[in-house]
Amino acid sequence: MPSSHDQNFKNLIIDYPRQAIELFAPDEAEGLSAPGVRYLPVREEQLKERLGDRFRELDTPLLVEWPDRxxxxxxxxxxxxxxxxxxxxxxxxxxxxxxxELLGTERIVPVVIFLRGGHYATELRLGSERRAYLAFAYLAYAFRQQQARDHFGSPNLIARLNLPNMRHPRSERVAVYAEAVRGVLEVDIYAHLSEEERMIYQQEHAPEAAVISGFAERFLRQGEARLLRQLLTKRFGKPSELIERRLETADAETLALWFDRALEARALEDIFCD
Known part of the structure; x- marks a missing residue:
C-alpha cells in the first residue's frame, strides 16, 4: 500500500502534469504550451483489470493529447x-x-524519478555480440544529483516543493525548507497576477491561500518524516511505536532538528531529548 507521501507525489504529477513533464522529461516538453493540450490520467485500476496477473504497478500513467495534431x-x-x-x-x-500492446500505441515515454542517490541501470540490451535484438532506455531524474540552490526561484512548483529532496549542505536546511514553502505562494497562487491583483487575492481569498500553504507543509513534513525514519532504521533498527507516533505528529521544523541529531547521535535518547 502506498504511503501518504507517495500519494502526494502522485497527486502532484496529476494536478500539475505540464510542470511534471517540463521538470522530469524536458526533451519531450515541446508543444505543451499549445492551446487545448489535454492531460488525461490513465486509471491504474483499469490497467490492472485488463492486464491481470501481468500487471506491474507504476505510479502515474499520463496521456497527453494535442488537439491541433x-x-x-x-x-x-x-x-x-x-x-x-x-x-x-x-x-x-x-x-x-x-x-x-494493451493500448495499441508505441508512443510511450517511461520516466523514473529517484528520490535518493545510488547506482541504477539506465539501458537494457538483449542480443548477441553481433547485434541487439531488444534495446530499451528511459528518462531518469535523480533529485540527489540536483543542487537545491539551482532551483531557488524556479517557476516550476514541483521543483520548488522538492527542494528538500535535492542536494544541499546541512547549514542551508532551513533556507531550503523556507524557499520550498514560499514557492507555493509565488508559483501557484500568484501565477500570472500583477502586483495589484496579488493584493486583491490576499485580501479576498486568504482561506484558499492557507489551504495551499497547508498542503505544502504536509507534503514537506511527510518527506522529512520519511527520510528520518529511513535514517533511524539504518542506524538503530526499526523505530518503536512510540517513536513512530512522534514522527507522525511532529512538525517539519522539529523533524529537521531530529534529522540533524540523528546523523551523529550514538543513542536514540540523544535525538529525541527535549
Whole structure:
C-alpha cells in the first residue's frame, strides 16, 4: 500500500502534469504550451483489470493529447523510486511493453524519478555480440544529483516543493525548507497576477491561500518524516511505536532538528531529548 507521501507525489504529477513533464522529461516538453493540450490520467485500476496477473504497478500513467495534431498523443509512465536498489529495469520494460500492446500505441515515454542517490541501470540490451535484438532506455531524474540552490526561484512548483529532496549542505536546511514553502505562494497562487491583483487575492481569498500553504507543509513534513525514519532504521533498527507516533505528529521544523541529531547521535535518547 502506498504511503501518504507517495500519494502526494502522485497527486502532484496529476494536478500539475505540464510542470511534471517540463521538470522530469524536458526533451519531450515541446508543444505543451499549445492551446487545448489535454492531460488525461490513465486509471491504474483499469490497467490492472485488463492486464491481470501481468500487471506491474507504476505510479502515474499520463496521456497527453494535442488537439491541433502538431504531435501525436504521448503516454508518459512516471515511476517514483525511493531506494535505487528496488528499481528493476526489467520490470519497467515489461510494463511498457504490456501497456503498449494493451493500448495499441508505441508512443510511450517511461520516466523514473529517484528520490535518493545510488547506482541504477539506465539501458537494457538483449542480443548477441553481433547485434541487439531488444534495446530499451528511459528518462531518469535523480533529485540527489540536483543542487537545491539551482532551483531557488524556479517557476516550476514541483521543483520548488522538492527542494528538500535535492542536494544541499546541512547549514542551508532551513533556507531550503523556507524557499520550498514560499514557492507555493509565488508559483501557484500568484501565477500570472500583477502586483495589484496579488493584493486583491490576499485580501479576498486568504482561506484558499492557507489551504495551499497547508498542503505544502504536509507534503514537506511527510518527506522529512520519511527520510528520518529511513535514517533511524539504518542506524538503530526499526523505530518503536512510540517513536513512530512522534514522527507522525511532529512538525517539519522539529523533524529537521531530529534529522540533524540523528546523523551523529550514538543513542536514540540523544535525538529525541527535549
Amino acid at each position: 502538431r504531435r501525436e498523443a504521448l503516454l508518459f509512465l512516471f515511476e517514483e523510486e525511493t531506494k535505487t536498489r528496488r528499481f528493476s529495469i526489467y520490470r519497467l520494460a515489461h510494463y511498457c511493453l504490456d501497456v503498449a
